[in-house]
Amino acid sequence: MRKTNWAGLMRFWLTAAVILMLTAGSVHAAEEKTYQSLKLFADVLEELENNYVDEVKPEELVHNAIKGMVGNLDPHSSFMPPDAFGDLQDDTKGEFSGIGIVITMKDGILTVVSPIEGTPAYEAGITAEDIIVKIDDVSTKDMAMWEAVNKMRGPRYEEVKITIIREGASAPLIFTLKRDLIPMTSVRSAILTPGFGYLRITNFRMNTLDDVIENLSGLEKQEGGLRGLIIDLRDNPGGLLDQAIQISDLFIDKGTIxxxxxxxxxxxxxxxAHPNFPERNYPIVTLINGGSASASEIVAGALKDNFRSLIIGTTSFGKGSVQTVRPLKDGFGLKYTIARYYTPSGHSIQAKGIQPxxxxxxxxxEEDPKENSAFELMLKEKDLKNSLKPEAEETKNKKKSQKDTEIEKLNKDIQVKRALDILISYGVFSKINGTN
Structure with a gap:
């Protein structure tokens, strides 16, 4: 079988392209530089194909060259082989089995953006900004992001070992995780106290808007309606842009999102934004942290800059670039950055994040004050002999439901508690000032 001369073919097409340009008119300086660079590439390819110590596959050399070219642009651009390109759709469609983390390349280092709530990585304690140095004892140095993703995904219940470097830790941390199905439910809600709701959005998938509307409807139908809402975007790595825009639009009646x-x-x-029916005029506090990225930063920025929500927590991740995906021949794919996101006030999210x-x-x-507190040592009504028990005391010790346990946990979360205190205070002062 005759061997294909890849370098010769490339040289032929380059020459043909130059002839066509000369026929059409003068060759611009930029086009001439591009041609010279491509000619250099063809020369190197021919040299390696003919003289390298081992026989090389020219198509692999070309693919690796493209991979390097795209990968050096920014952390979110990549050239993907067919299997990786097919898997790209799994994050927003269908189920897949893995450990549940979103990763990025930060200064050429494989870094965790955030763990996905309810996944093996989340339960094991992997956090945003963790650096992944090994996957199953294979170094991640020079590993493409899609390669890392493929190594961490696999059959359900099979184990994968992740070695992490964490700021403040004296030695690498090793996690042995069992892969599991990554949950597709991205929204949940609760009433923290009468009149004040909690809406948790873990990521932005194809059905997230519908889930938000359904959960909001449930919160708004409580007796007396909503007097305040906490939107929790902590450790939300983002997802689909259209979902973030439409969810922001639920709370903003006019202006830019x-x-x-x-x-x-x-x-x-x-x-x-567009006018909303029903109107949602209740005050909002939004929670963010270093694991809030991309689409969640768009929501937080839109609510903040339109003076629709107070933002509390810590600075978000700062992923403010827009990628497009293009299918190529033979099943390959190209993902590359085409633009940057800007909040309504014109601030770029990229590398800066949303400031709370x-x-x-x-x-x-803390559950209880210190036992030796002077105030705790003082006699109280409950300490008196035969004192009346609080009303409904007999039901207090009944077995708590899972929902009650979750609400109890949320009320012990300092950031959630601070947000709730702000909303309640707002309502109190509104009444005092006669504005509510």
Whole structure:
């Protein structure tokens, strides 16, 4: 079978292209530089194909060259082989089995954006900003992101070992995780106290808007309606842009939600809000942290800049670039960055993130004051002999439902408690000032 001369073919097509350009008119300086660079590439390819110590596959050399070319642009651009390109759709469609983390390349290092709530990685304690140095004892140095994703995904219940470097830890941390199905449910809600709701959005998938509307409807139908809402976007790595825009639009009646600006005019867009029915005029506090990225930053930025929500927590991740995906021949795919996101006030999210209005570090509220507190040693009504028990005391100790346990846990979350205190205080002062 005759061997294909890849370098010769490339040289032929380059020459033909130059002849066509000369026929059409003068060759611009930029086009001439591109041709010279491609000619250099063809020379190197021919040299390796003919003289390298081992026989090489020219198509692999070309693919690796493309991989390097795209991968050096930014952390979110990549050239993907057919299997990786097919798997790209799994994050927003259908189920897949893995450990449940979103990753990125940060300064060339494989870094965790955030764990997905309810997954093996989340339950094991992997956190945003963790650096993954090994997967099953294979170094991640020079590993493409799609390769890392493929190594962490696999059959359900099979184990994968992840070695992590964490700031503040004296030695690498090793996690042995059992792969599991990654949950598709991205929204849940609860009433923390009468009149005040909690809406948790873990990511933005194809059905997230519908889930948000359903959960909001349930919260708003409570007796007396909603007097305040907490939107929790902590450790939300993002997802589909259209879902983030439409969810923001539920709470904003006019103005800009987000702008997209790139080098090419056709990639520039501004997404506007529309009047809502029913109107949602209740105050909102939104929670963010270092694991809030991309689409969740768009929601937080839109609510903040439109003065629709107070933002508390810690600075978000800062993933403010827009990618497009193009299918190529033979099943390959190309994902590359085409623009940047800008909040309604014109601030770029990229590498800066969303700054909270009030910085609140994570933590848990202590259950009981110190036993030796002077106030705790003072006699109280409950300490008197035969004192009356509080009303409904007999039901207090009944077995708690899972929902009750979750609400109890939320009320011990310092960031959630701070948000709830702000909403309740707002309602109190509104009544005092006669504005409610």
């Amino acid at each position: 987000v702008s997209i600006k790139g080098r090419i005019e056709k990639n520039n867009q501004a997404f506007k 209005d009030i910085r609140v570090e994570p933590g848990t509220v």
